[in-house]
Amino acid sequence: MKVRIREISDKTDECLIIECVEVTPDIESIRSYALSKGTTLTGSRDDHIYQFNLSDVLYFEAFGEQVFAYTKSKGYALKFRLYELEKAYSDRHFIRCSKSFVINLMKLESISPALNGRFTAHMKNGEKILISRQYVPEIKRAVLGGTNHGL
Amino acid sequence: MDFKTFFVKRVMMSFFVSVTCISVAMALIGMAFEPNARFGYEAFLSPVLFGTLASLPLMVKYSKKELSPKQIVARSVIHLVLLEAVLLSVLWFARLLTGISMAVSLGTSICIIDVTVHLVLWLQDSRTAKEFNEALHKLQKTCT
Numbered sequence A: 001m002k003v004r005i006r007e008i009s010d011k012t013d014e015c016l017i018i019e020c021v022e023v024t025p026d027i028e029s030i031r032s033y034a035l036s037k038g039t040t041l042t043g044s045r046d047d048h049i050y051q052f053n054l055s056d057v058l059y060f061e062a063f064g065e066q067v068f069a070y071t072k073s074k075g076y077a078l079k080f081r082l083y084e085l086e087k088a089y090s091d092r093h094f095i096r097c098s099k100s101f102v103i104n105l106m107k108l109e110s111i112s113p114a115l116n117g118r119f120t121a122h123m124k125n126g127e128k129i130l131i132s133r134q135y136v137p138e139i140k141r142a143v144l145g146g147t148n149h150g151l
Numbered sequence B: 001m002d003f004k005t006f007f008v009k010r011v012m013m014s015f016f017v018s019v020t021c022i023s024v025a026m027a028l029i030g031m032a033f034e035p036n037a038r039f040g041y042e043a044f045l046s047p048v049l050f051g052t053l054a055s056l057p058l059m060v061k062y063s064k065k066e067l068s069p070k071q072i073v074a075r076s077v078i079h080l081v082l083l084e085a086v087l088l089s090v091l092w093f094a095r096l097l098t099g100i101s102m103a104v105s106l107g108t109s110i111c112i113i114d115v116t117v118h119l120v121l122w123l124q125d126s127r128t129a130k131e132f133n134e135a136l137h138k139l140q141k142t143c144t
Helices: A025-037 A082-088 A133-144 B003-033 B041-061 B069-093 B100-143
Strands: A040-045 A048-053 A059-063 A066-070 A075-078 A094-096 A101-104 A108-113 A119-123 A128-131
Touching: A025 B100, A040 A066, A059 A082, A082 A094, A082 A101, A094 A133, A101 A128, A108 B100, A128 A133, A133 B100, B003 B041, B041 B069, B069 B100
Parallel strands: none
Antiparallel strands: A040 A048, A040 A075, A059 A066, A059 A101, A066 A075, A094 A101, A108 A119, A119 A128
16 A cells, blocks of 8 residues: 655644545554544643543543543543543544443453453553453454454 | 343353253263153153252352452352252252262262363353454554
8 A cells, every 4th residue: 555645734734545445444443543643632630631642541431420541651530421432432442341441452452361251451551451241242343353253 | 230130141041051951961861870760740840940959059149240350259169169058958858869978979070060161161261362362463553
């Protein structure tokens, strides 16, 4: 595939155009990556407001009434509900793995079996998050594609 | 998972699987060791009775909240102990256990089957995790 980069002067006009014969899973992945790279979120920490890239987020966690976004070393409180984030960023490799967590598949190192048909998600910063049994099929579908793979 | 879903999905499923397995085991063992024995209609009730007894201890695995791996291990051990206790006591009171050695061998068999089931499920999940991790790394490579 040819790659062309054309420099422009206005940041608001930045865009990525993919010309392809067919929208394959690889093309979808490039699209998701580009979308997440260009997106920023606003969150609060220690009474300060911060802006950070969506692509830096490892996972979102709902804790009580509050939802937090966690990057490699920092956590930010957000003014969104977890289901809103899940819906908004599902096409950017963010996927629900339990009632309280939405993880970034691009920041997932690996999974390992936990007991009772569940799995443990090992994130790239070393944290471990439990993948509930009911969300396992959806996560497998997101990574393995439409095949069942032992489901 | 609410109690109704748990009961229908896990306990009822376990009951029907147990009844089927007990019926098949009774038929095969009977044909092999006592092919001439004859029973009345009440014999149809024993798989149902033992299926119920084998499924009831599953209730200890129910929890409204997501259990931690340690809690799951603890409840699995309690489940195994309860299963052994229920089945062996019923067999003992029904005078189907003829001695301590039979009780020990039956108890050991139940334990081995239970551990084997967990091991098979674990191996199956390990295979799935391996496939998943390979696909995940491929996906991440495509995107970076």
